[in-house]
Amino acid sequence: MAHQVTIKDLARHLNISVATVSRAIRDMPEIKAETRDAVLKLAKEWDYQPNILATNLVKSRTKTIGVIVPDLAYHFFASVIKGIEEEAFARGYSLLLTQTSELYERELTNVQNLSRGQVEGFIISLSQETTDYEHLKRLQRKGIPLVFFDRDADEIDVPKVMVDNVGAAYEATRHLIENGCKRIAFLAGPTNVTVSNQRQLGYENALKNAGLKIDKALIVHGNYNLQKVIELTNELFELQEPPDGLVVVSDRLAVGAISALRVKKIRIPEDVAIVSFNDEPMCTIITPTLTSVSQPTFEMGKMAMSLLINQIDNLDSQLKPEVIVFKTELKIRESSMKIK
Amino acid sequence: MAHQVTIKDLARHLNISVATVSRAIRDMPEIKAETRDAVLKLAKEWDYQPNILATNLVKSRTKTIGVIVPDLAYHFFASVIKGIEEEAFARGYSLLLTQTSELYERELTNVQNLSRGQVEGFIISLSQETTDYEHLKRLQRKGIPLVFFDRDADEIDVPKVMVDNVGAAYEATRHLIENGCKRIAFLAGPTNVTVSNQRQLGYENALKNAGLKIDKALIVHGNYNLQKVIELTNELFELQEPPDGLVVVSDRLAVGAISALRVKKIRIPEDVAIVSFNDEPMCTIITPTLTSVSQPTFEMGKMAMSLLINQIDNLDSQLKPEVIVFKTELKIRESSMKIK
DNA sequence: CTGAAAGCGCTTACAG
DNA sequence: CTGAAAGCGCTTACAG
Numbered sequence: 013m014a015h016q017v018t019i020k021d022l023a024r025h026l027n028i029s030v031a032t033v034s035r036a037i038r039d040m041p042e043i044k045a046e047t048r049d050a051v052l053k054l055a056k057e058w059d060y061q062p063n064i065l066a067t068n069l070v071k072s073r074t075k076t077i078g079v080i081v082p083d084l085a086y087h088f089f090a091s092v093i094k095g096i097e098e099e100a101f102a103r104g105y106s107l108l109l110t111q112t113s114e115l116y117e118r119e120l121t122n123v124q125n126l127s128r129g130q131v132e133g134f135i136i137s138l139s140q141e142t143t144d145y146e147h148l149k150r151l152q153r154k155g156i157p158l159v160f161f162d163r164d165a166d167e168i169d170v171p172k173v174m175v176d177n178v179g180a181a182y183e184a185t186r187h188l189i190e191n192g193c194k195r196i197a198f199l200a201g202p203t204n205v206t207v208s209n210q211r212q213l214g215y216e217n218a219l220k221n222a223g224l225k226i227d228k229a230l231i232v233h234g235n236y237n238l239q240k241v242i243e244l245t246n247e248l249f250e251l252q253e254p255p256d257g258l259v260v261v262s263d264r265l266a267v268g269a270i271s272a273l274r275v276k277k278i279r280i281p282e283d284v285a286i287v288s289f290n291d292e293p294m295c296t297i298i299t300p301t302l303t304s305v306s307q308p309t310f311e312m313g314k315m316a317m318s319l320l321i322n323q324i325d326n327l328d329s330q331l332k333p334e335v336i337v338f339k340t341e342l343k344i345r346e347s348s349m350k351i352k
Numbered sequence: 353m354a355h356q357v358t359i360k361d362l363a364r365h366l367n368i369s370v371a372t373v374s375r376a377i378r379d380m381p382e383i384k385a386e387t388r389d390a391v392l393k394l395a396k397e398w399d400y401q402p403n404i405l406a407t408n409l410v411k412s413r414t415k416t417i418g419v420i421v422p423d424l425a426y427h428f429f430a431s432v433i434k435g436i437e438e439e440a441f442a443r444g445y446s447l448l449l450t451q452t453s454e455l456y457e458r459e460l461t462n463v464q465n466l467s468r469g470q471v472e473g474f475i476i477s478l479s480q481e482t483t484d485y486e487h488l489k490r491l492q493r494k495g496i497p498l499v500f501f502d503r504d505a506d507e508i509d510v511p512k513v514m515v516d517n518v519g520a521a522y523e524a525t526r527h528l529i530e531n532g533c534k535r536i537a538f539l540a541g542p543t544n545v546t547v548s549n550q551r552q553l554g555y556e557n558a559l560k561n562a563g564l565k566i567d568k569a570l571i572v573h574g575n576y577n578l579q580k581v582i583e584l585t586n587e588l589f590e591l592q593e594p595p596d597g598l599v600v601v602s603d604r605l606a607v608g609a610i611s612a613l614r615v616k617k618i619r620i621p622e623d624v625a626i627v628s629f630n631d632e633p634m635c636t637i638i639t640p641t642l643t644s645v646s647q648p649t650f651e652m653g654k655m656a657m658s659l660l661i662n663q664i665d666n667l668d669s670q671l672k673p674e675v676i677v678f679k680t681e682l683k684i685r686e687s688s689m690k691i692k
Numbered sequence: 693c694t695g696a697a698a699g700c701g702c703t704t705a706c707a708g
Numbered sequence: 709c710t711g712a713a714a715g716c717g718c719t720t721a722c723a724g
Contacts, residue, residue: 019718031694032695034720064469066469070719071719074405107450109450111437154356387709387710407703696723697720697723705713
């Protein structure tokens with residue numbers, strides 16, 4: 013690789029000290045205009061780029077944030093990242109983006125690698141597998157700021173950007189009830205995913221409030237394995253009394269359920285009305301179009317970044333970490349419009 | 353932030369030199385076992401993490417690669433990134449991942465930011481807007497290795513990971529012809545996107561070879577704006593002689609076209625058979641399921657990373673840059689199965 | 693307005 | 709087997 017130009021090169025050529033070059037480059041006021049101009053001219057000519065590693069080292073700052081999400085291919089995460097990026101860019105931070113592929117091991121290595129002086133803080137959405145939080149506690153002990161979004165850990169007391177999952181699921185379930193569903197099933201995620209549990213709670217509350225009974229046989233736990241979802245759907249609809257409404261914890265799982273129902277010739281929404289979560293773009297293109305809970309992903313990303321920078325800029329403050337809860341919006345489409 | 357432990361701290365406490373600590377940490381053979389053990393024990397106790405910035409600075413290596421893609425929310429890119437990540441991880445590299453949102457300006461800033469000593473090389477897929485390549489030429493002048501995938505620039509002579517777009521489009525068009533289509537339209541991307549132009553060429557070749565004439569009225573150029581795609585589709589199907597086959601440059605555009613056709617009550621595949629490109633997961637869940645060209649995204653990512661590392665490890669070699677062309681596979685589904 | 697010197701946290705010949 | 713010293717490319721009191 014061609015030798016990168018350094019301030020030393022510039023200084024030598026101009027017969028001045030590196031300190032002066034450094035000051036000129038950063039446009040510090042004490043530098044004489046001619047000196048500054050000469051430096052800038054040569055810098056431009058030689059295409060000088062400051063070595064950010066060196067700057068970071070002396071400043072003990074990297075202006076870089078580590079972002080760890082389960083999977084970039086999930087539309088939800090890609091979309092939150094846009095918000096994170098936007099805010100980071102506006103505030104002069106860069107991102108180190110990694111994904112765990114839902115594996116705890118990967119999460120661990122990612123956290124470790126990034127915490128070797130590379131990042132000043134983390135924005136994390138936990139992997140599905142994560143039940144041990146030692147790696148996060150270690151960050152806290154080291155005083156490295158951390159913000160969760162969407163998938164958090166109760167026992168880690170840091171700022172969090174969440175949506176009102178209980179309320180959202182309540183509203184979604186309520187919508188099915190209002191459309192005449194009497195026997196509503198819930199296709200949940202893994203039992204250790206908080207988001208799923210919260211949605212389940214909202215679902216149960218809605219049933220209770222409507223005077224419907226909670227039937228544990230109607231609550232099943234899937235994951236991102238399509239085959240598993242198909243099996244669970246089949247089981248639900250082979251019950252003596254099959255459901256006439258279905259709340260699904262995410263669009264991905266809903267798609268699995270729909271394909272299982274198609275095979276069984278169960279009609280949507282006539283035989284079973286469906287609502288799910290995330291409002292991925294595909295909701296509007298599948299048949300029937302899918303009623304889904306939309307989340308303000310871009311704003312969530314911006315907020316997460318914002319909370320993190322507040323922490324970084326204000327490390328000694330002993331304020332209780334903020335938990336921001338965003339409102340959701342139920343996008344009503346064909347899949348839930350059961351004829352009453 | 354709590355003061356991070358450094359080798360100096362360890363050295364002082366153990367009454368040895370930092371050089372010895374450094375060697376012990378890296379398990380160099382010349383260190384006496386007892387010394388090494390003592391160092392490692394204390395390092396563990398104090399949760400010492402080497403400051404990677406310092407290491408990078410002295411080694412003049414970052415073991416980090418900059419990856420620039422148009423949009424992480426496109427399934428294709430998220431999917432290639434998995435391959436890049438896999439290979440990077442296996443070879444001890446980290447990634448600095450950025451997206452341009454298809455904006456040339458963003459591409460420029462991303463390249464500039466990352467080239468300040470942060471990365472040892474780039475893997476880039478160009479934004480839709482990019483027609484000026486000065487930022488890339490600057491990388492080349494600085495001797496910073498670069499690899500393209502999918503969206504490249506002809507005039508930049510670096511390793512490239514591509515698919516055989518001409519061949520793929522030929523096969524897709526041929527498939528429509530074999531299914532009885534006589535008048536096949538091509539819904540292309542922007543005129544400056546090479547990938548789109550290559551697919552157009554394959555489409556034209558297939559028509560020629562089948563003795564069908566190329567009608568320029570049947571070739572229209574869209575972009576990722578849904579409304580635009582709908583308009584173009586409407587125009588195509590309001591022609592005196594509307595098409596009975598449609599090759600679409602990507603699944604995203606195909607979805608737009610399909611929704612326009614639905615409004616016009618034009619049946620797929622009975623009235624018009626459709627094939628597109630990318631084989632996104634949604635192809636299997638929309639109605640009708642969409643025939644699409646699948647690309648080996650994971651392998652493409654691995655290969656891109658591999659080519660880049662070869663360059664990094666071997667900077668002086670004057671070999672002609674390799675261009676790797678991957679084969680594609682046409683996944684035949686309902687949308688193209690016109691009854692003959 | 694400018695320079696010499698120390699230092700950020702490491703690594704690595706060189707010497708012993 | 710270990711240490712002193714120089715150096716990676718910067719920044720920043722301190723002195724003049």
